[in-house]
Amino acid sequence: MERESVRFFSGDAECVAWYYPGSNGGCVVMAGGFGVTKEPGTDLFAERFQRAGFGVLAFDYRRFGESGGGPRQVARVGEQLADWQAAISYAAERPGVEKVAIWSFSLSGGYIFPIAARNPQLAAAIAQTPNADGPAASRNAAQHQKPLAMLRFAGRAVLDAIGSLVGRPPLLVPLVGLPGTVALLTTPDSLQTNEALNPGNKYSEWIQAVAARSALRITMYRPGRAASRVKVPLLVVVADQDQTALAQPSVDAATQAPGAELLRVPGGHYAPFLEEHEVVVEAEITFLTKHLVAQSADPSRR
DSSP states (O other): OOOEEEEEEETTEEEEEEEEOOSSSEEEEEOOSTTOOHHHHHHHHHHHHHHTTOEEEEEOOTTSTTOOOSSTTOOOHHHHHHHHHHHHHHHHTSTTOOEEEEEEEHHHHHHHHHHHHHOTTOSEEEEEEEOOOHHHHHHHHHTTSOHHHHHHHHHHHHHHHHHHHTTOOOOEEESBOOTTSOOSBOOGGGGGHHHHHOGGGTTTTOOOEEETTHHHHHTTOOGGGGGGGOOSOEEEEEETTOTTTTHHHHHHHHHHSTTOEEEEESSSTTGGGTTTHHHHHHHHHHHHIIIIIHHHHOGGGO
16 A cells, blocks of 8 residues: 655645545545544555545544544534545545545545535545434434433533633543443444554554533534535435434435435445445446546546
8 A cells, every 4th residue: 555644725824635646636534433533444445445546635634643633522513614625625626636526424425515515626536424414313322321421421522612712622522432431423333433543452542532612513514415416427425224324314415416316335334444345346447447437537527
């Protein structure tokens, strides 16, 4: 796996990314899910995309991983969308890149809908098990959490938000925990996070926690509403038993996007990283080849 560390600016923050050189003129911009850094979030798929001839730009959002910005572990939707714009611009300027696509999963998979809608120059977009409807996902998540733990989480989030106004450091919560613990997610399939993204603690430097205040915005975020405005080729990958992002809002979003393709696989949120990986990655490579390589090879499309 050949790759180099590169940097680009997004606002006043410097984002760090892995750039995997390709051979077919296509480049896939990738980012991990909510609170997931670039290595655990993209390595498995990026390697396969590169082997298929695609370049890849896999980046960390500001405030996370190797990227700059503070306070650390604070996720802000507007900033992360801006990071995507900066990453797309950087990828398009790399030597030899003719077509750019975007890929992500979970909450970041939800970002794919508004980003694709705002960037008609993209050659393709892939939303994998996306969180298309924050309120719906939050209501479902509440069924897998105990009331006292939910109250404690809400209190911590509010305290964190208030503390941020006076410059206090973030109050962190784990990304995943058992029901009854104060954690962002306690859904059954969220408990597969390490199995899917960090087997054998391969990425020991990954901080699996976020500022509690970060949850206040995402619970009301509904990126799937942008699907009807997406004009670029779109592939939505849905896991039918997904208890973290939910299948039906993603199916609805795919239905609303003109000409979108929908791939449904059995399993939970991380099925594309686990038991359905080969099915999903091969379908994604086929989709990318159709819209990046074939079009790049056609002079009339350039």
